[in-house]
Amino acid sequence: MLNVLEWAYADALRAAGRAAGTGSGSVVPAQGAGRAEGLSASGGGVGGDPQGGAAAPAARPPHRDGGAVTVVVLSPNDPMTRGQLRRMAELARDEGFSVRWEDARGGAGAPFQTIGALAPALRRARRIVIGDPFSRYVQLLLTLARARELVVVDDGTATMEFVSQLARGERLVRWHRTGRGGGARDAVFAPISAVARRRLTPREGRRTVEVFSSMPVEPPDGVLVTANDFAWTRARFGPPSITRGADLVGTSLAETGVVDLDRYIGAVGALARTHGATRYFAHRRESAEKLKRLSEETGLEIVRPDLPLELIARRGPIGRTILSFPSTVVHTLPLALAGTEVKVAVCDIDPAWLTDTASPRAQGFLSGVTGTARDVHRLPSVPAVAP
Known part of the structure; x- marks a missing residue:
């Protein structure tokens, strides 16, 4: 969630230099604190302003118009992570964003209900921002997307491993996994993971991929890296x-x-x-x-x-x-x-x-x-x- 706010801050600084009303039309499924996925919708997304206009810079850190961005938090079950996300949600609201809380892991049927609710916005989105490409939840959401712009928002050391695996064309596996196989569950999910990896690979003229990160990464050809220097954090606190x-x-x-x-x-x-x-x-x-x-x-x-x-x-x-x-x-x-x-x-x-x-x-x-x-x-x- 913090890195989503940092990305929004940096994106608003860029947008402030463009003509008013040019709109971005982006949908943002993002990993919040503790790999808790979220979704932000801007411009015709979930509860968003259909114009998606960028707000002008203010004395406080700039951000997109609060009516244009909704952050949907797909909450984890871990109590400590949920607590941090609640506090981060308060900060996001203070910055003008609308926050929608989803207990996406609240039972056997919860993931299907959440994905069904988000599917229309994901299919319409021109830009999608994710925070944890290793998350099965995020990978599943990516299979529904047809976005022309993808951004991976800083998820710490996992970002380093993601970029390395993407450059080598390997399947996405967290660094601390032993590599000895995950059994039947991994085998069943393998086709979905493969589709997600293809979605995260740039294709000239069809899809761009950007990594917004504070980590030192060497991106593969075609992937743009934008520095996350925690400008929002330093300006705000x-x-x-x-x-x-x-x-x-x-x-x-x-x-x-x-x-x-x-x-x-x-x-x-x-x-x-x-x-x-x-x-x-x-x-x-x-x-x-x-x-x-x-x-x-x-x-x-x-x-x-x-x-x-x-x-x-x-x-x-x-x-x-x-x-x-x-x-x-x-x-x-x-x-x-x-x-x-x-x-x-x-x-x-x-x-x-x-x-x-x-x-x-x-x-x-x-x-x-x-x-x-x-x-x-x-x-x-x-x-x-x-x-």
Whole structure:
């Protein structure tokens, strides 16, 4: 959802330079926070203004006319992600957008009802913006689309993998998947995924593809990359108040089966002691049991953010140093905190922390996330010992 707002902000800046009333007519199925899909409709879409005119810049960050854009949130079931999305929906409304909440995973029939309701708008759309091309929900929606313009909105480290797989012509698989096959369900869904990948491939004269991202990506021929520099976040919030201490950012690498839980907790404790960290900003997918253990064994104050960390940090207060393992935030926080005195430091993942079931690509991918980060301080991995 945050990156949808960033895209809308950047798009409005571009549109403000065009003649009034030229309209974009776009429909935006986007991944919100925590891979929660959403749909925005502009110009004849879901509840949209049929003219789709662009709003002129204002003193506050510019955006499209609130009557022209509707954001439809296809809510996940995870309570933490739902909570963040509720708060982001409030911010979207503050910016003038209409927000429609869909419990798209609320039962066996919910996906069919949601897709049926969105199908007409998707078929009419000239432009579609998605946030997570790996999402089966989004891939299914793409099979209904005939848009001439497709935009992939920043979804963090997943964007790096998506662009690489698109360039190589590979099927779309998340980096932390083992590659050992997903059984009958993957086999059944394979034709839909293949259609979605073709939709995300540019075709001269028929379809353009753009990637709006803060991540360092090398696009294949024909794919345009536009930088997401978190201009909306910086214009809307801050600068933050800065404390003297350090804050540590959590990851869900243990939950996804990449890193051993005991090793991870030991590494968090070592980092906290070395750098004087006092707070631990939990990832939305970290379990309550894991966080309880982290609190007891490291003494860190556990913070469950109700907004994406880029907004939490920009609003403040935030530590003078932010410590992180390889993750999206080592790329996004330096952008969101540009012009402040906050230092972002990243600690590499020791290969000894990886589980036996981790994907063979895991170490190389995580090293790439760290190695391509700009404006961060590199820290050596801490000893791989259990607490």
